[in-house]
Amino acid sequence: MLRVGYPANIEAALLSVMPSGIELVPLTDGLDHDVNVDVWIPDPFSSRAQRVWAHLRGVRLVLALLAGTEWIPGVVGPHVTICNARGAHNISTAEWTISAILTSLKYFPLYLDIQASGDWRRRSEAAAQYERIHGGAARFYPPALLEELTGKKVLMVGYGSIGKEIERMLAPFHVQMRRVTRTARTEPPVHPVAELDNLLPEAEIVILILPLTAESRGLIGTRQFSLMQQGALLVNAARGPVVDTDALVAALQAGKIRAALDVTDPEPLPREHPLWHCPNLLITPHIGGSSPQFTPRALKIAAEELQRYRNGEPLQNVVQAAAI
């Protein structure tokens, strides 16, 4: 019978999704003797997982509960197959993206500041903020005290499973969507990244949801910020190094763009970093993928992979195939 080790602090009821005909072996953080398991579900916290790994014997398959598995190959070596929990973060990350856009467009950071001051009359500051962000022109009457998402021109850079979730959640707002990936596609139309510079000037909102690769590192830099509209909103739900941090700080401090970031470069962002205090900026500390629904979702993905493994079927989410 397949022996499957899992973090003991996962609630037992959640394991009911696991296939039958396996033996579940709870692994505590303080494990102090060697344990034989065929399959290992590591603790999502890598430091805990690595302490447990030191006592595991016989592991042939690692089923990670996270999409990001960067630390695992270096620890378990090349002779173990590693699968990730692709898709477990899709909904939470897409929800973060919609939330970050709306919070920025509704000027909620300003309104929270007004709330803290207890001064209702400060609402007029919102009209001044609108004019400042959009380059001084009061373009309508009465003045706007926030902005709308409905009808906005959105450029999505990256169009994987999370990007598609974001697009699905944006649908009721009838945004005008443009998509960019490494290579052009159709249905829906997706532009190649070579056209990025042509597409940036149109966009009111730029969403980054692409993987970090050698090509995407520093994709958004000084030149790209200069091409963006006055007051455009950059949303980074991808990885910090996709954006050149110095150029971002400069563009924010100049009042050229606004941003909402769940990721930064470096990360964690050090206490004295100038990015923390740039204007027109929301930073959350890489929490967009977090969710109370995360563990059940990730376990379901792991359970399906385990079932395929037990049945000798091809695995779906392999990030490293075991070297022979």
Place this chain on the structure above:
Amino acid sequence: MLRVGYPANIEAALLSVMPSGIELVPLTDGLDHDVNVDVWIPDPFSSRAQRVWAHLRGVRLVLALLAGTEWIPGVVGPHVTICNARGAHNISTAEWTISAILTSLKYFPLYLDIQASGDWRRRSEAAAQYERIHGGAARFYPPALLEELTGKKVLMVGYGSIGKEIERMLAPFHVQMRRVTRTARTEPPVHPVAELDNLLPEAEIVILILPLTAESRGLIGTRQFSLMQQGALLVNAARGPVVDTDALVAALQAGKIRAALDVTDPEPLPREHPLWHCPNLLITPHIGGSSPQFTPRALKIAAEELQRYRNGEPLQNVVQAAAI
């Protein structure tokens, strides 16, 4: 030819939606002589509008650019027909509602506080906030640093045109929706308000988007808060007096519920009011209906009404028919 007076500070280009065969008469705030107009589009700011009104002669029809026209009958008297701009605030108010829900569920007020402190490690406070809001139980591992909207149980109190917009924008999140209005309806099912107390215990999010009437005043009070779930989110996009403010302050201070309010009672909320500093609360100063798209939308509604008036067709948005 019909003479139509309008606020001179509305951008001329926006008036292109007006029907042909009318004469547009710009009315400045400093108007110092009498002017004859058949139709009056008042300035959205009632104090400015009233100064202009003192100089108007011959008005038979008022086309308000706002949904709220409470001040107009008392000023123009009973012998003038008044139409409002029903629907002009629908999208902006619905967007505010979705934004307020997401900002609350994602703990963005806490994350903005963390951002201001420049201390990335404070993200662990979010897990403690989750446990505090939901009554102490850490129900999963790893701990959640925010909440999801997807799948939440939502109770919508009021189901007019804005309520339907809110429902449309909630659709991608697959919420479990219950609806309450004055009288029961079907397709979709709507419960009568008499069932409110039975529905409140189920709801994770309660959205108020009903008109203020003698019956709805104080609809949500001590008894209703006691029926709500620990940590439920109350969203008021309706009118302040629908909620009993003292009971709301008590429920918030006790940590029983959370709230997001665009309206309060009293309004403006005085500086020393305890509501400003209650925990788990977002207050915006009645800005949810504001929008850069407001004037074009409201003018389009007024233009359509004007066309009907000119053609002798029945008006659609009459809030006061002229007394004969």
